[in-house]
Amino acid sequence: xxxxxxGKLRWRCVRRALLELDISxxxxxxxxxxGLTDKDQRLFAELVEMEDHDLWYLISGQxxxxxxxxxxxxxxxxxxxxx
Amino acid sequence: xxxxxxxxxxxxVGAGGAGxxxxxxxxxxxQKTAVLSKVFPTRSHTVAxxxxxxxxxxxxxxxxxxxxxxxxxxxxxxxxxxxxxxxMCRKANEVVVELEHxxxxxxxxxNGKIYQRPFGGHMSxxxxxxxxxxxxAADRTGHAMLHAMYQRNVKANTQFxxxxxxxxxxxxxxxxxxxxxxxxxxxxxxxxxxxxxxxFATGGSGRIYYSSTNAFINTGDGLGMAARAGIPLExxxxxxxxxxxxxxxxxLITEGVRGExxxxxxxxxxxxMERYAPNAKDLASRDVVSRAxxxxxxEGRGCGPNKDYVLLDITHLDPxxxxxxxxxxREIGIQFAGVDCIKEPLPVVPTCHYQMGGxxxxxxxRVVAPKNGELRAEVPGFYAAGECACASVHGANRLGTNSLLxxxxxxKSAGDSAVxxxxxxxxxxxxPADAAAQSLARxxxxxxxxxxxxxxxxxxAMQRTMQDHAGVFRFGDMLKQGVEKILEVEKAAxxxxxxxxxxxxxxxxxxxxxxxxxxxxxxxxxxSAEARKESRGAHVRDxxxxxxxxxxxxxxxxxxxxxxxxxxxxxxxxxxxxMTPLSVETIALKTRSY
Ligand SMILES: Cc1cc2nc3c(=O)[nH]c(=O)nc-3n(C[C@H](O)[C@H](O)[C@H](O)COP(=O)(O)OP(=O)(O)OC[C@H]3O[C@@H](n4cnc5c(N)ncnc54)[C@H](O)[C@@H]3O)c2cc1C
Numbered sequence: 001x002x003x004x005x006x007g008k009l010r011w012r013c014v015r016r017a018l019l020e021l022d023i024s025x026x027x028x029x030x031x032x033x034x035g036l037t038d039k040d041q042r043l044f045a046e047l048v049e050m051e052d053h054d055l056w057y058l059i060s061g062q063x064x065x066x067x068x069x070x071x072x073x074x075x076x077x078x079x080x081x082x083x
Numbered sequence: 084x085x086x087x088x089x090x091x092x093x094x095x096v097g098a099g100g101a102g103x104x105x106x107x108x109x110x111x112x113x114q115k116t117a118v119l120s121k122v123f124p125t126r127s128h129t130v131a132x133x134x135x136x137x138x139x140x141x142x143x144x145x146x147x148x149x150x151x152x153x154x155x156x157x158x159x160x161x162x163x164x165x166x167x168x169x170x171m172c173r174k175a176n177e178v179v180v181e182l183e184h185x186x187x188x189x190x191x192x193x194n195g196k197i198y199q200r201p202f203g204g205h206m207s208x209x210x211x212x213x214x215x216x217x218x219x220a221a222d223r224t225g226h227a228m229l230h231a232m233y234q235r236n237v238k239a240n241t242q243f244x245x246x247x248x249x250x251x252x253x254x255x256x257x258x259x260x261x262x263x264x265x266x267x268x269x270x271x272x273x274x275x276x277x278x279x280x281x282x283f284a285t286g287g288s289g290r291i292y293y294s295s296t297n298a299f300i301n302t303g304d305g306l307g308m309a310a311r312a313g314i315p316l317e318x319x320x321x322x323x324x325x326x327x328x329x330x331x332x333x334x335l336i337t338e339g340v341r342g343e344x345x346x347x348x349x350x351x352x353x354x355x356m357e358r359y360a361p362n363a364k365d366l367a368s369r370d371v372v373s374r375a376x377x378x379x380x381x382e383g384r385g386c387g388p389n390k391d392y393v394l395l396d397i398t399h400l401d402p403x404x405x406x407x408x409x410x411x412x413r414e415i416g417i418q419f420a421g422v423d424c425i426k427e428p429l430p431v432v433p434t435c436h437y438q439m440g441g442x443x444x445x446x447x448x449r450v451v452a453p454k455n456g457e458l459r460a461e462v463p464g465f466y467a468a469g470e471c472a473c474a475s476v477h478g479a480n481r482l483g484t485n486s487l488l489x490x491x492x493x494x495k496s497a498g499d500s501a502v503x504x505x506x507x508x509x510x511x512x513x514x515p516a517d518a519a520a521q522s523l524a525r526x527x528x529x530x531x532x533x534x535x536x537x538x539x540x541x542x543x544a545m546q547r548t549m550q551d552h553a554g555v556f557r558f559g560d561m562l563k564q565g566v567e568k569i570l571e572v573e574k575a576a577x578x579x580x581x582x583x584x585x586x587x588x589x590x591x592x593x594x595x596x597x598x599x600x601x602x603x604x605x606x607x608x609x610x611s612a613e614a615r616k617e618s619r620g621a622h623v624r625d626x627x628x629x630x631x632x633x634x635x636x637x638x639x640x641x642x643x644x645x646x647x648x649x650x651x652x653x654x655x656x657x658x659x660x661x662m663t664p665l666s667v668e669t670i671a672l673k674t675r676s677y
Binding site for chain 1: 121122125126127128129130131222223226246268269295296297298299300332333334335410411414415418419585587588589590593
């Protein structure tokens with residue numbers, strides 16, 4: 001991803017409606033994001049476009065991931081929750 | 084450098100509940116209206132509100148706006164203006180029914196009417212017993228509200244400027260507001276929005292505290308902009324705290340956890356609430372529990388290396404009960420405290436939740452400030468609503484579900500007032516020659532400064548100072564030191580340096596600009612809190628205790644008045660509370676007890 005794309009993604013991760021997401025997404029960006037493949041980075045960018053409540057239920061394991069392509073990213077985000 | 088100018092009838096800064104509600108009034112009246120927001124409208128913090136919105140619809144049992152008014156005055160510890168409170172409570176049914184017509188999916192009774200549930204402090208018959216007054220849409224009230232209002236605005240042709248940050252208020256030589264400057268994040272371009280009416284609906288500022296339930300976006304931009312433009316801030320000492328936020332993260336742990344049997348413990352595992360509230364213990368009211376926690380921490384009985392939190396213990400509960408009755412709690416503990424609450428207690432602290440003070444307005448949503456001896460002179464062209472404004476309906480303490488009501492009622496009335504003023508048909512006032520100078524200078528300083536202060540470190544110093552010196556329970560000596568400390572932090576905040584100087588999507592720059600707003604709010608809070616020598620509502624001082632002459636430490640003889648903090652010279656003036664409702668009799672002073 002380009003510098004500008006990452007900048008935009010960062011803004012959309014650290015200014016959410018729910019504090020829970022601000023914290024978990026910014027942590028993911030800082031700790032895991034740079035290690036992802038370009039494809040996975042783009043999947044993450046797509047995933048965070050979800051509505052806040054839906055995304056938080058997904059990350060916190062209160063809802064199932066319904067789209068197979070997001071599963072690996074969701075699994076990583078959930079793992080982030082136990083570290 | 085020539086700065087582009089965009090001309091509108093009205094510019095609204097903020098696309099949360101208050102901003103969207105006022106935009107509907109303007110756009111539907113045919114006024115050319117722009118709404119600016121740092122984020123997509125339905126990512127505004129209103130989305131986080133779950134509890135509901137108060138209205139005395141009386142769908143499940145008898146209710147009356149006058150009872151709601153009484154509860155709100157009492158909740159405010161008599162600091163709320165009774166004209167504004169009557170106005171809000173009388174308008175509640177209308178604005179809720181309007182929302183229903185906009186398509187808001189409220190929970191319903193079998194007979195099709197809106198379902199209502201009880202909420203703390205809302206009573207029937209002037210404080211007699213709890214009443215069902217809160218209207219909700221499952222656990223997504225705020226979210227559903229924003230969606231309904233956003234759609235309505237799209238239909239009405241409101242023009243949205245999404246991911247734009249307003250930087251400064253523009254006033255002309257007579258003090259009238261004529262627009263704002265704003266920066267588009269995608270390009271870094273600064274633009275002037277020239278308008279006949281400017282409405283601020285920028286939400287809260289809870290990020291001034293280290294522990295806050297507020298999302299990162301709540302940086303008090305509207306208050307910062309108003310302060311830099313010389314508008315005083317009202318009643319900033321009053322902040323509502325929630326007793327149980329996860330220590331460090333702030334994420335809210337619902338009261339339901341204590342309801343299900345959760346116990347608060349100090350460093351020696353003692354159930355300390357037994358000493359403070361022998362009967363109710365851990366189920367005592369929010370303020371009692373928060374104060375007890377703060378006292379334990381102040382007296383050295385807190386937990387952890389810094390002894391700065393207490394523990395909320397549910398390890399004695401059946402794991403199945405926890406999973407069933409408290410959904411999401413285990414995940415919150417694991418994610419934000421690294422603790423599995425089935426096995427270990429959760430670290431919690433009293434956590435900043437809601438700002439009662441703000442930009443002073445009257446109940447028409449017009450901003451008012453002292454001028455030539457008149458304490459409530461209207462600032463031409465300037466309106467405010469929602470959490471950034473102080474009408475003042477919440478006074479010293481807000482009742483739950485009254486803030487969503489506040490943003491609907493005063494969002495609407497600010498919009499109506501702007502329409503009324505626009506209908507006079509006056510032309511745009513001229514922009515001052517240096518309209519964008521202040522904003523450009525701020526940005527230029529960030530682009531060029533070397534050897535300045537780090538944004539993260541400055542924010543942390545501010546948050547720690549606010550938490551330690553102006554927290555939920557306040558001590559005279561700590562407040563005095565706090566004033567000195569926050570003025571030190573302010574010096575750093577005036578000299579911020581950023582590493583990334585790029586133009587486009589530069590989060591570091593935006594965070595620095597936000598920090599310049601936060602510090603205005605923090606300073607106003609600390610100085611106003613130090614000055615108010617009584618206890619009232621959410622402002623509770625150790626040196627203003629409960630005595631027979633002054634129950635709850637409240638001193639009406641000297642302190643039944645609003646604080647106005649002037650950011651220009653850090654001074655305070657006071658203005659009387661409006662004790663005269665619009666049509667009913669004054670709700671007379673009484674001790675606030677539940
Ligand atoms: C966890 C939580 C739960 C709550 N639950 C309830 C509840 O159940 N009932 C209740 O009544 N209240 C509740 N509250 C309080 C209530 O949600 C808020 O007071 C209310 O939503 C604030 O609405 P607002 O429209 O004033 O601001 P917000 O919804 O915060 O919107 C502010 C808007 O301003 C924009 N903005 C800010 N600065 C700028 C800038 N510089 N440039 C451009 N745009 C800007 C933002 O992008 C956003 O669009 C809760 C609060 C929290 C934190």
